Amino acid sequence: MAEILLEGLSKRFGTEEVLAPLDLTIAEGSFVVVVGPSGCGKTTLLRLIAGLEEVSSGRVLIDGRDVTHTAAAARGLAMVFQSHALYPHMNVRENIGFPLKMAGRPAPEIAARVQAVASQLGLGDCLARKPCQLSGGERQRVAIGRALVRAPAAFLLDEPLSSLDAELRARMRLELARLHRALRTTMLLVTHDQIEAMTLAEQIVVLNAGRVEQTGAPLALYHAPCNRFVAGFLGSPTMNFIEGPEAERQGAHALGIRPEHLRVTRAQGLWPGRVDVIEALGAESFLHLSSGQGRLVARLDGSADLRPGETVWLTPAPAHLHRFDAAGRALPQRPG
């Protein structure tokens, strides 16, 4: 367990700045998720911390120890790769035991710890198998097991779930959350999937084009995004943005309203809109509408008694209306 401190950390490839100087504290035992679109520099950030990439400027401290120029092998961190990166010539037992072997642990200890980790991850039956004989989920668990086995100072997870199918991903997400609760080891996960970020993180770092847009607890970010990028990136379906006279009337360049904060009524409301598509998921429904404010999405509980082509009225909940200036910065909430 460790605290990771980044001080003015940056990375340039040639003249291209992949990561602007960044300060970040990853508290001991916390689960931090770095989220952002692909190419935003999040994987680079992870690799800088891991020591797989050389730092252009700044420092990395683990528990106060400066490891900026320490080799990856000596940083005491464990990493789970997007491709799992299992050793194809070793069986599961050897894969999981490899870090211990490298640490020079005695064979009986290795065997015992591999056994413990394997049963913890439900891998007890496939210890003798080679990676090519495993399913995607099993490979994922082996990769985690390999990280787990030597009780690292912190886990670094690089898009660990992106190679899995939707169902498996949801399950593994849960397992990761459980694991963190059980271990209370510092975890830093990088993903482009905002659902992973929302469900797993204690702390989210939103990264865009090499810059940190906002840091904070998931719901804090969800409810009070500091700019239009964060507002749009978190939440699914994404926030509705309205520009033009309606926004100007409210003293903003753009308005933002999440689908669940748009009230839909048959009779009366603020803006009229025509139903284009209805996505009925049972517990909730999403209405895709055309209106004078552009295309909008609204969320309804349960199933809606509406048909495509029908005209309805839409009313935003004032308390949840976000206002943004021309630069995309969030404006303070209007009183009342």
Add this chain to the structure above:
Amino acid sequence: MSSLSPLLRKAALTLLGWSVGLTLAFPILWTALVSFRSEADALGAPAAVLAAPFTLESYAAITAGTRFTAPFVNSVLIAGGATALALLVALPAAWALALFPGPRTKALLMTILGTRMMPAVGVLVPVYLLFRDLGLLDSRAGLIVVVMLTNLPVAIWMLYGHLREIPGEIFEAARMDGAGPGAELRHVIAPLAAPGIAATALLCLILGWNEAFWTLNLSAAKAAPLSAFIAAQASPEGLFHARLCAAAMLASLPVLGLGWIGQRALVRGLTFGAVK
């Protein structure tokens, strides 16, 4: 053509395959045949050569005393030593080029290969002088070094290709798992690149075994390998055709055998590791 039955087509293709194969193998087969004929019979008309009696006299003549064993031992030491040395140098070089590519990697690779395109005779005199001053003329050590250097570009290129095929994350995973460069090379790179290393070693062995320019030009009596043994059988005034064939057969058999064994090992090597 469509009226041709599939069976007939298959038969025709088989026939074509065999005739191409036999045509390619003919020089070797004929060499083998002639090596079992007496000198007088060896140069007769083809039909006469076929019909002539079998004899081992050429083999007996060329293997008398240490005529064959000395160059054979030299060939084994030179080809084997050069291969081991080439792998020792090429593996780290290929590893660095494959896993840490820089802006000049491509150019460097081309330069490495470019040295192999240079006609060897162009540097014969400088190398000869260097060897003379270092006392390496007619020494196995000198030949090992020079054969190793001629094979190095091929070894680096082949290993580079093989290492490039292994996903880089596996090496990074090893580093994250606490493996230093030595452990990474031993436990991860070497086993994963094993089929590639085997193929490279085999090629280096064959090239080193067949190397004739440097081994002939830098050796005299002590370090001369089989290339010199073969070259010794030709005569401007005298008939030693059968002996020449016997010498060629004796010199090439180990390589043929090696290729045969290596082929199986290679196929096994390729089917095992199956990365991802």
Add this chain to the structure above:
Amino acid sequence: MTTTIRPRSSRQGRCLCTRRPGVVALRTVTLGALTCLALASAPRAETTITVATVNNGDMIRMQHMIGDFQARHPDIRVDWVVLEENLLRQRVTTDIATHGGQFDVMTIGTYEVPIWGRQGWLLPLEFDAAYDVDDLLPPIRDGLTVEGQLYAAPFYGESAITLYRRDLLAAAGITLPDAPDWDAIRAAAAAITDRTAGIYGLCLRGKPGWGENVALLTAMANSYGARWFDMGWHPQFDTPAWAAALRDYLDMMRLYGPPGAANNGFNETLTLFEQGHCGIWIDATVAASFVTDPTQSSVAEHVGFALAPNRPGGTKRASWLWAWTLAIPAGSQKAEAARAFVAWATSKEYLALVAEQEGWAHAPPGTRRSLYAQPEYHALPFAEITLHAISEADPVHPTVDPVPYIGMQFVAIPEFQAIGTAVGQQFAAALAGTLSAEEALAASQQLTLRAMKKAGYIR
């Protein structure tokens, strides 16, 4: 061998031990043992010389005879490097030009000796009276001498003669004179050619190479009154004499020669002759000992010999002079041992040794007068004609018109190897029919002129 204790050293050891008895005995024994050890580990003054040679029969025999040399010189060890002729030439050239010192004795031909001797690459040779240097055949000796200095000792020498099948000629009812002209050769070849029976009237070298077809055609051209260069080093392929020589060569080979003659060098033609496919063959005198050897020749009983042909009324024969010689490179560190070896291998005693062990027919021919004075040797069917051909050869005046060079079937200048081989390719192309005689000569003239200009002979 290298660690044997010499008698002198062991005596010394014994001396030390016996002279001081008593209490010091232990010390002296130790001392003595140490002395013995020290002497034992110091290698005996043994010299190893490296001899580079080709794989010709006479050289192989020399390797078998080495026991005799070893008996006479127990302190000299001989290592052999046997290589194919062209490879050997390239190999020793590299070594000698760089003073590599890898070889102490080299087998080289009469072509190299004057060039290398003049360049200071070879050590001059001097022999004691027992060697009897005046016994060497003068034309051979002259070819190895530069400015009065002998630079190589001949191991065996050869000239060119006409070999023919007496049985075939007799069947055709014709005879060949002892000194035939080209017309006689042509007539005989025409009379005995029987393609359906696989009998070809005339077999000549056709394989490209300065030592192959160019040797024969140069000799033949000499007999036609042609020459390679005039006194100003201008190539002479554009002269009528060359045209006549090449035309006759191509004519005769097309009409009476074996198929695929452009691939036949000495060895291939020898095989053809030994298998009974050739009526007449004009080539090196050493061929005589091969074709009369019943263990390898099916026509050994039927071979007749005549001098190399000339033009009717001509003064020069299509002959040549060649010797495989032993020379010591200037870079050798073991010149004394090398001299001892050269003297042994080219001595009268060596000839007698071979004669004793393998018979006179196998003695290396063409180097010493005394060999031909031996009644047993003189009785051999080819002895007289070989001596005659060699004695008549004159490498200093090889042509009808004067030339600035030495050499009968070659031109003893360093550039000749390259030029000769390129010209040989033109001649072989003409024989194969891909070039006409005129085209081959024109191309030869042009390439030789270019090479000679580049080398600075012509300004």
